[in-house]
Every structure is written in structure tokens, then in C-alpha cells.
Amino acid sequence: MLSDADQKRSRIIFNLLKEATSQQVVREFLKDKGIATSGSWEVIYSERILPALKSKKLELVDLEVLLREVEEHGRQHIFVYKCKPDDAEKLLKRSRIEDIAATAGLSHLITQPHYVEMPDQPEVVDIRLNEAPNGSGLLSLTIKVCETRESSKYVGDDFDPATSRRIKIYEIKKKRAICIAHLGLDGILELRIASRDTSKYDEQISMLIRLVNSFFPMDSFEKASLSKAKETLFNKQEELEGQVRYTNTTAKNDFGVSLNLAAFNLTKSLMDDDGSTSAIKEFLAKNGFVTGSNIWFIIPDDVERQIHTVLNGEVHEFAIPAACTPGEYSYVFRKILSFN
Amino acid sequence: MFSEKFSPLIDRFPQESDALRRIASHFEVVENRSGVKVFDMVFDPNRLFDISQAGSSARFAKVTTILIEARILSRKFVVRSPLGSAILELESWYDRPDTIYDPLTDRELELTDDDLETMYSVVPDGVH
Numbered sequence: 452m453l454s455d456a457d458q459k460r461s462r463i464i465f466n467l468l469k470e471a472t473s474q475q476v477v478r479e480f481l482k483d484k485g486i487a488t489s490g491s492w493e494v495i496y497s498e499r500i501l502p503a504l505k506s507k508k509l510e511l512v513d514l515e516v517l518l519r520e521v522e523e524h525g526r527q528h529i530f531v532y533k534c535k536p537d538d539a540e541k542l543l544k545r546s547r548i549e550d551i552a553a554t555a556g557l558s559h560l561i562t563q564p565h566y567v568e569m570p571d572q573p574e575v576v577d578i579r580l581n582e583a584p585n586g587s588g589l590l591s592l593t594i595k596v597c598e599t600r601e602s603s604k605y606v607g608d609d610f611d612p613a614t615s616r617r618i619k620i621y622e623i624k625k626k627r628a629i630c631i632a633h634l635g636l637d638g639i640l641e642l643r644i645a646s647r648d649t650s651k652y653d654e655q656i657s658m659l660i661r662l663v664n665s666f667f668p669m670d671s672f673e674k675a676s677l678s679k680a681k682e683t684l685f686n687k688q689e690e691l692e693g694q695v696r697y698t699n700t701t702a703k704n705d706f707g708v709s710l711n712l713a714a715f716n717l718t719k720s721l722m723d724d725d726g727s728t729s730a731i732k733e734f735l736a737k738n739g740f741v742t743g744s745n746i747w748f749i750i751p752d753d754v755e756r757q758i759h760t761v762l763n764g765e766v767h768e769f770a771i772p773a774a775c776t777p778g779e780y781s782y783v784f785r786k787i788l789s790f791n
Numbered sequence: 792m793f794s795e796k797f798s799p800l801i802d803r804f805p806q807e808s809d810a811l812r813r814i815a816s817h818f819e820v821v822e823n824r825s826g827v828k829v830f831d832m833v834f835d836p837n838r839l840f841d842i843s844q845a846g847s848s849a850r851f852a853k854v855t856t857i858l859i860e861a862r863i864l865s866r867k868f869v870v871r872s873p874l875g876s877a878i879l880e881l882e883s884w885y886d887r888p889d890t891i892y893d894p895l896t897d898r899e900l901e902l903t904d905d906d907l908e909t910m911y912s913v914v915p916d917g918v919h
Contacts, residue, residue: 649905650905651904651905670847672847673846673847674840674846674847674848676840676841676844678837678841703835703838705821705832705833705834705838706828706831706832706833707831707833707877707910709875711875738821738824740838742837742838765837766837766840766841
């Protein structure tokens, strides 16, 4: 049997899944569990998921894990910071984290995430402590923040003959957005901000820092510049063939001259064109530096699966514009760090 | 040598001296190679952050303030044409017009705050 509280909870999680992902992803998930997958969103919930929960073919925690996977990885701008591993170890003491959570009235989130659709104010909804299997302590801490964002969508314009003025009309839409702060024992702190429709993330970074600063005191961290990774990824193009594909590279020099190379479309690779590659190499050889790239990490054993990554913006920023799995995110992030 | 302008600052600001020394050394390399072209140098904040290895935003802000007050660098805001070149330079963020004519594409562009780029350029010495 499924208690009323759990049934209510399953409905909320399902609604969040509907917002965060496609039917295809939910169907794949159900198929893996041996559950029928056909029907509309409503049929999927009431005739597939709910009976499976009641018969224990599916656990509520399975739905929670799916939601975590689909809304926490990809469609994000990631800002990378670092501290000394010794400091990270101190920050990741379980007792310290529990004390901070208790002081902030958030202890309940360590055992059970809070599911909220569109909060009035940004709020911490999950505090996850990843214990080492051998019981030696925490490997990482993840804090999830949910916020409601407003975005403007252009819907048309209106001409007023009396004033001879054309007025653009925007519809204001609200949507749920997830931000993640994650610190590992290696001292790498990721602030992952759900993508928005402008290139500036200062406001979102400040909001996230304000909410997680007691767990991750930012004066202990420095920005981890990714400039070396940008440079290395360009310089090792030949070596990385089959692992990385390049569709766009921008470079500058200290006199303000810039060079922008773009492949014909997103399926092509800059490496297929000798002339442009030689041109940028010559530019870089004379004290130019790579400022940004659009690259595609090819997932090992699945060449069809390529994760679009934008290395641009702030020195410690990169973006993964499309949704991806936790494994794919981890692969891309580790690759970038290894080149840095 | 232009890079010698940094020496008194390195002595005066011990907490920022490492970052200032790295920027001075970068200028010295360019000056040795390109001479007076050093006065044409411009940096966006990312580039200057990387050269200085300032680490935190707070320290970087302090370093840039020192260089601006010493009249080594000046800060300005630029608007670029979609073709890449700067077509407008502003002293203040608040001076941004709503639209600007782009002679490179021969069309009027609408501007938002996102179109403004912060740049640091070398202050001329009165000769160059």
C-alpha cells in the first residue's frame, strides 16, 4: 500500500518531472523497471507509475533519483572555485555540516529533500552528504537551491497610429530553476546555475552564495581559472581527435584584435579545415590567447552522444547548454579539469 | 621603461605585490618585443585576472583600483559591432544610450546593459 502522504509526494515529484524533462526520458526510465510506458502524461502517472508504486514494483526513491538526475545536470552555467584539499576536508566534517544545518533550521533536509514547485523566495531544498563507503568520512557535500524565475518572451508588437509608435509586447513567464553548490574532497567547489536568457549570472551567483555561504565560506575559495584548459583544448586538437569536436573558437591578443572561427554548422568540425586552423595557430604563436570555444565532448563507447560545452564568459565559467546525465556531466567536468 | 612604473606600487602595496609583479612582468615582455605598442594594450577583466593570478574578485578589484589610481590603466566600457570592433567607448555604465548606429553593418542597434564590455587600457604617457 501507498500512504496518502507518499501518494501526494509522488504526485508532486511527477509534476516536477513533467516540467524538467521529456516523456521520452520518463518512458525509458519506466521501461528499465519493466513498467508499461504508453499514454499521455496523465496516463503515465495514474495508470503506470501509481499502480507500480502501490505494488512496490517502483519505489518513491526511484522517482526522486530520476528527478535529481534530470534537473541537476546540464542546462547550466558552472562556476568553478577551489580551496586547499586540507581545508575541504575540514569543511566536509559531518558534525560541522549538521551544526550549521541545525542553526539554520535545515536539519530535516539532510534526511529528506523538500519538493517545492515555485517558491516565493529562493530556498535550500536538499542537503546531501556523500559518505565514503569505508566510513572514513564525507567525500562531498551537495546543496540544492530552488528559485522561481521570471523571463520575458516576445509575443508581438502593437502599432498606435495616434502617436506613430510601435510597442513591443513581452509576456512574463514564471519558471522553476535549480542551482547546485557541490564541494568535493579535492577542494573543487562547483556553483551550477540553471541557464537563463542573458549572459550575466552575477545576480544568481550572489543569491546562491548568500544561501550556502555558511556551509562553504567563500573567503576560503579562489576562482579556478579555466584559461589553461581553453588553451590546452585548442593546442591538443590533433591528439584529442575522436574525443573532442570543435565548432567555434575565439582568440584575442593584448592589442584588442580578435579572431573568430566558426564551422559551417554544429555538425561540422573546425579541424576539417586546414586553412582556418593554420590561421589561428599563427595568431596564437604571436601572443594571441584563446578566449572561448564551443566544443563537443564525445562520450566514450557512444560516438553518437556528444555533449555540447561552451568555454566562455568568466575566467572560471563554462556551460553545458543541453540536458545530460550525471555520468556525462562528470565526464565533461573531469576532462576540463584535467586540461587545466 | 613603462613596466618600471610598477616598482613603487609593488613596494607600497605588499598584499597585492605578487599580482602587480606579474602584470609588470607581462608588460615588460610586450615592451621588449613591441616597444611603444605597449601603449595600445587593452585587456578585458578575464585577461587581466589571468595575468595577475589575483585569485579572488576582492583582490582583483583592489589591484585594478591601484592601477587606475596610479594612472597606469584606465577603465572604460565599450560597445562592439557584431563584426567585432568597438564602436562606442563610455566612461560610465550610466551613459549607455538605448540605441547606437553601427557604421560597420550600416544599421541601428538596440543596446542593453549586457552589450557593455568592461575594458582596461593603458593610459598614454603624453608622448605616445
